[in-house]
Amino acid sequence: MALDADWAERWVRRTADAIADAKDELTELDRQIGDGDHGENMHRGFRAVVARFDDAAAERGTPDERTVGDVLKLVATTLMSTVGGASGPLYGTAYLRAAKVSGRPQIDPPAVVAVLEAALEGVASRGKATVGEKTMVDAWQAAVDAAEAAARGGGSEVDVLRAAAEAADKAATGTIPMVATKGRASYLGERSAGHEDPGARSTALVLGAAMAAALAGPAPADPRSAA
Template identity: 55%
Template sequence: MADKLDAAWAEAWLRNSAAVVAEHRKELIDLDRAIGDADHGENLDRGFSAVVAKLDESTPETPGACFKLAAMTLMSKVGGAAGPLFGTAYLRAATSVGDAAGLDAAQVAEALAAARDGIVARGKAEVGDKTMIDAWTPAVDAAREAAGAGAGPAEVLEAAAAAAQQGAEATDPLVARKGRASYLAERSAGHRDPGAASSALLLRAAADTAGGKDTAGEGGT
């Protein structure tokens, strides 16, 4: 398995993300209908379709360039909270990795941390608020632990994806303290946060792409 993940991986991750979001579009809409405004799946599907269209027009030469393309596209094409939040995540990841041609395990872990920190800065949420941070923070912790233990970049992403899925599932019983779902108070309990669910899907796509797996068609949330 590769010691570093290059632009080809980053581009493939974004393309696979679009496929996974399209596959789980209705599921994300249904999750958001329960505690939000039912547009999360539609917005993300439109956004990642636009990212793929941009990739078809250009060939980013570094992972950071791929992340920046995704950031700019999502910010301009995705409505609601998802565009600014995911856009900021990709932009912070792009800044973290800079012009590096390939990302080693430590760089991958720190890119994920930068992405998470960008979401926190934009949304002001913390673990337990029933938001995407409940998926991202366990993912970052697992990624850093794996990188520190000598894992390769694909293994770091695998650890992050598994932790993100667990974190997303852990939002089910929580009472929302941030976002539109917080208006429901106790009624938000019993429903998975759609942002945490989509975050887990995107991180699973990253790991499967790095591991050479076909993400589309597999389970997620």
């Protein structure tokens, strides 16, 4: 089963739910080593994304005309406009670059890897960060590596996304002992060790939602019920 634009929409709706559930946790993580607004900012951004899709669903004609990239582009511009903190342009650029490589109705496992690679490249170039600096790049890089390995081994779309989600989750936990050298947390220096990076955690949530959306398959009737 290739992944299509409806999967992409389920992905972002599930992301919105996951972020809403974890809002307080993300804010608490960010309060420890950042400026304490990551949960609220991401929640506001993804709530706005869902609202846009609800509006678009009302006026959309034939859904099969949509590409995966169309969905991701809408996510990108909405997050950039509504998040308000650094995660807006960072995630926005991730979705924007991902949209550029997914302008097709359906994507297969290698294309899923390409989407994740583009997202990683977007975050890394916009944030000028590399692996090991205790940022969301750590989670994205781990996800891309795992997704590539899964695709090379002949894995399905679900396999690729599962590998990515699990690796991102592990990498987020792996940021705990690290000392931040990029982003707001870097101002804390050594004191940033012992806390999980909120951006790496939210990346794990985003990719977990991608896997869940692929596992769930198409919703029976109203796409909104899949959220």
